[in-house]
Every structure is written in structure tokens, then in C-alpha cells.
Amino acid sequence: MTSTAAPAAPSTPGRAPAPRLGVIDIGSNTVHLLVMDARYGVRPVPHAERKIAVRLMRYLDDDGAVVAEGRRALLAAVDDVMALARESAVEELLPMATSALRDAANGTEVLAAISERVGREVLVLSGEDEARLTFLAARRWHGWAAGRLLVLDIGGGSLEIACGVDEEPDLAASVPLGAGRTTRELLPHDPPSPQEVEALRVHARTLLAPVVDRLAAVPAPDHVVATSKTFRSLARLAGMQVEAVGPDDRWRLRLAQLADWVPRLARIPAEGRTALPGVTPDRTYQIVGGAVVAEETMRALGVDEVEICPWALREGAVLQRLDRM
Numbered sequence: 001m002t003s004t005a006a007p008a009a010p011s012t013p014g015r016a017p018a019p020r021l022g023v024i025d026i027g028s029n030t031v032h033l034l035v036m037d038a039r040y041g042v043r044p045v046p047h048a049e050r051k052i053a054v055r056l057m058r059y060l061d062d063d064g065a066v067v068a069e070g071r072r073a074l075l076a077a078v079d080d081v082m083a084l085a086r087e088s089a090v091e092e093l094l095p096m097a098t099s100a101l102r103d104a105a106n107g108t109e110v111l112a113a114i115s116e117r118v119g120r121e122v123l124v125l126s127g128e129d130e131a132r133l134t135f136l137a138a139r140r141w142h143g144w145a146a147g148r149l150l151v152l153d154i155g156g157g158s159l160e161i162a163c164g165v166d167e168e169p170d171l172a173a174s175v176p177l178g179a180g181r182t183t184r185e186l187l188p189h190d191p192p193s194p195q196e197v198e199a200l201r202v203h204a205r206t207l208l209a210p211v212v213d214r215l216a217a218v219p220a221p222d223h224v225v226a227t228s229k230t231f232r233s234l235a236r237l238a239g240m241q242v243e244a245v246g247p248d249d250r251w252r253l254r255l256a257q258l259a260d261w262v263p264r265l266a267r268i269p270a271e272g273r274t275a276l277p278g279v280t281p282d283r284t285y286q287i288v289g290g291a292v293v294a295e296e297t298m299r300a301l302g303v304d305e306v307e308i309c310p311w312a313l314r315e316g317a318v319l320q321r322l323d324r325m
Contacts, residue, residue: 127174
């Protein structure tokens with residue numbers, strides 16, 4: 001579990017304090033609460049954050065249903081982040097679920113239990129919704145000067161791809177190539193065999209082919225960015241830190257750097273990968289799957305380099321809510 005808190009945002013004379021919004025992202029890997037002080041037209045300021053690793057994919061039975069142990073782990077994580085939401089005096093809560101519960105055979109039942117815990121219905125995002133919200137966050141972060149954006153996001157259950165020149169992408173696609181999903185389905189051994197890695201490559205190319213065709217029909221991007229913990233971990237492992245305005249670390253990742261690391265990463269057992277920069281214990285079992293998907297995606301889309309964007313789905317949800325206020 002990770003938890004951080006930020007000092008209260010400075011107030012502007014004559015302006016009421018910004019509303020405090022909380023986003024609970026119930027994903028394939030984690031239950032993640034982000035609390036922000038946010039007002040329309042003003043940069044959202046993080047107040048507190050808590051992330052609890054659940055790795056829901058490991059709690060699915062052969063029929064794709066969440067088993068009882070997984071349900072208990074998930075609800076315990078929700079209770080934990082709700083305690084921080086109450087402590088942080090969140091005024092409005094935005095709970096949302098993504099690929100794992102969207103696709104689970106008993107997802108409706110589990111979502112009902114979560115909704116009871118949080119006091120409101122959990123919004124189940126489609127894969128395209130995930131892509132659009134992540135694209136919105138990246139657009140606001142990088143600004144109009146970035147031109148046409150291509151945004152890549154590898155989650156636990158799915159890969160999202162979006163491209164466009166405005167705040168609403170021209171193309172938003174979701175592919176079942178998440179790091180957790182591909183590890184569970186195609187990389188059963190630790191470390192995976194070369195044959196398993198190659199099978200994942202072929203699988204990824206097959207699923208990416210329709211998206212590649214769709215992207216061929218829209219103008220080429222001016223700038224390619226990647227979000228998600230998988231890409232951030234890979235950038236810290238194989239990429240390079242670059243100078244940028246502001247206090248946040250900025251990273252870039254080149255396809256050549258990633259391709260050089262993937263076979264080496266695949267030969268290291270999961271418990272040994274945590275000694276590598278950027279690979280955390282909650283991601284070590286699926287980092288190979290994520291790395292192969294990242295490499296094949298960049299290769300299929302003709303992308304030589306990505307810039308890591310600090311904002312992603314949760315920030316996109318806050319920005320969309322502000323726009324609708």
C-alpha cells in the first residue's frame with residue numbers, strides 16, 4: 001500500500017476554496033484513490049493519494065469470475081481508501097471501475113457490493129471511455145502546442161490507444177492486452193520461456209492489427225505520449241530522464257532501448273526483478289508481459305519514442321467532472 005498527502009493548496013484572495021474531489025479507480029491491479037482540490041479553469045492540485053495493490057487478475061476462476069478471496073481483498077481495499085476520503089473531507093466522490101470488473105463474470109454482483117461501501121453507484125467505464133479520459137488528461141498536460149497527440153496506456157486488463165488534435169480524440173480504442181491479463185493467459189511460468197514470450201508477441205500483433213488499420217486512416221501524430229505505471233516503470237528501467245519545466249521527473253523511452261531490455265527482463269525471475277530500477281514488488285510479476293506489449297505496440301504503430309505523461313485516467317475523470325460543473 002502506498003499513501004501520500006500534500007499540503008493544502010494556497011487560496012487566492014477573494015476566491016472561495018476549490019471543491020475537494022476524490023476519484024476511486026478500481027482497476028485490474030490496484031484500488032487507487034486520488035484526492036484533488038479542483039475548480040474549473042484552475043490547475044487541479046493533489047491533496048492526498050492512496051494506492052492498494054490487489055492484482056484482481058489472480059483472483060479469477062476458470063469462468064472469469066472473481067472468487068470469494070478476491071472479493072474480500074477488493075472490499076478491504078475499498079474500505080481503506082474510503083477511510084482516507086473521509087479523513088480528507090472529500091466533497092464529491094467519483095468511483096469508477098475498469099477492465100477487470102467490466103469483464104468479470106460476476107462483475108455486476110461485486111460492483112453492487114462496492115457501491116454499497118462507497119455510498120453511490122460505481123461508474124463502469126468502457127475501454128473507449130478509458131481511452132478518452134486518458135487522452136483528455138494528456139491533452140491538458142501537454143497543451144495545444146503538442147499538436148496531434150497519440151496516447152498509449154497499458155493497464156492491468158487492457159491497452160488503450162487514442163489519437164487526435166482536439167480534447168476529444170478522433171480515434172479511441174481498447175485492446176485486451178493489459179499487463180496482468182497477458183501474464184495470466186500467456187506467460188504462466190516464472191520466468192517465461194522464449195516460446196511463451198514469442199506467443200505473446202504473435203498474439204499482440206494479431207489484436208493490434210485492426211487498430212493499426214484504423215490509425216492509418218487519420219493523420220500521423222506530432223507527439224506520442226504514454227501513461228500508466230507499466231510505461232513509467234519501463235521508462236525508469238530502460239529510458240532516459242529529460243529536463244522539463246516544473247518539479248516532476250520527466251522520462252522518455254525509445255523503442256530501441258525497450259527492445260534491448262525485454263529479453264534480459266524475461267530471463268530474470270520475478271523476485272529478482274525488484275532489484276531493477278522502476279520495478280516495484282506489485283508489478284514485478286507482470287512487467288515482462290507489459291514490456292512485450294509496449295514493444296509490440298510501439299513497433300506496430302511505427303513509434304520510435306514516447307514521452308511519459310504524469311497525468312492519466314484519474315486526472316482525466318477530474319477534468320471531465322470540472323468541465324461539466
